[in-house]
Amino acid sequence: MSLPERVVLVGPMGAGKSTIGRMLAKELGYRFLDSDRIIEERCGANIPWIFDVEGEDGFRQRETAMLDELSETRSTVLATGGGAVMRPENHALLRKNAVVIYLKTSIEQQVERTRKDRNRPLLQNDDPEGVLRRLFAVRDPLYTKLADIVMFTDRKSPRLVVRQLVNRI
Numbered sequence: 107m108s109l110p111e112r113v114v115l116v117g118p119m120g121a122g123k124s125t126i127g128r129m130l131a132k133e134l135g136y137r138f139l140d141s142d143r144i145i146e147e148r149c150g151a152n153i154p155w156i157f158d159v160e161g162e163d164g165f166r167q168r169e170t171a172m173l174d175e176l177s178e179t180r181s182t183v184l185a186t187g188g189g190a191v192m193r194p195e196n197h198a199l200l201r202k203n204a205v206v207i208y209l210k211t212s213i214e215q216q217v218e219r220t221r222k223d224r225n226r227p228l229l230q231n232d233d234p235e236g237v238l239r240r241l242f243a244v245r246d247p248l249y250t251k252l253a254d255i256v257m258f259t260d261r262k263s264p265r266l267v268v269r270q271l272v273n274r275i
């Protein structure tokens with residue numbers, strides 16, 4: 107069995123990309139990378155600050171530049187931000203030398219897992235569930251189209267998801 111150079115995780119906020127990505131990387135003996143965390147480190151500021159000062163568009167520019175840089179990595183598992191699929195030019199960057207995995211998650215689970223979260227600017231409003239629903243309607247077809255593997259994560263422990271992924275990669 108030959109492993110892909112990169113494993114890239116896509117999916118909505120609250121899909122478990124970081125948790126599962128970290129565990130999967132360990133299992134494969136790969137390095138774990140999280141594009142949002144690297145953007146924050148480089149910028150010296152957190153994502154809410156970037157959205158506040160530079161707007162969502164400023165964040166998306168940083169995200170595209172980061173995906174471009176990370177597309178050259180080898181033996182890595184990459185967790186991406188939920189909106190990484192929104193720019194068409196990102197698609198080739200996400201797919202480059204990679205198996206792309208869509209962690210598919212119900213709205214209910216997304217709501218549950220992002221409750222009380224302060225680091226996601228798009229959810230800091232009166233109706234985070236409505237936002238998650240609207241984003242899902244737009245993004246689900248994009249995640250699905252991009253993915254080599256669609257993995258459902260509802261009612262599964264991260265350990266089980268990782269075990270199932272290892273069998274399919």
Ligand code: S3P
Binds near residue numbers: 120123189225226228
């Ligand atoms: C976003 C998701 C976030 C982060 C930013 C925007 C989105 O990442 O990139 O807040 O547009 O869905 P997570 O999916 O890791 O929460």
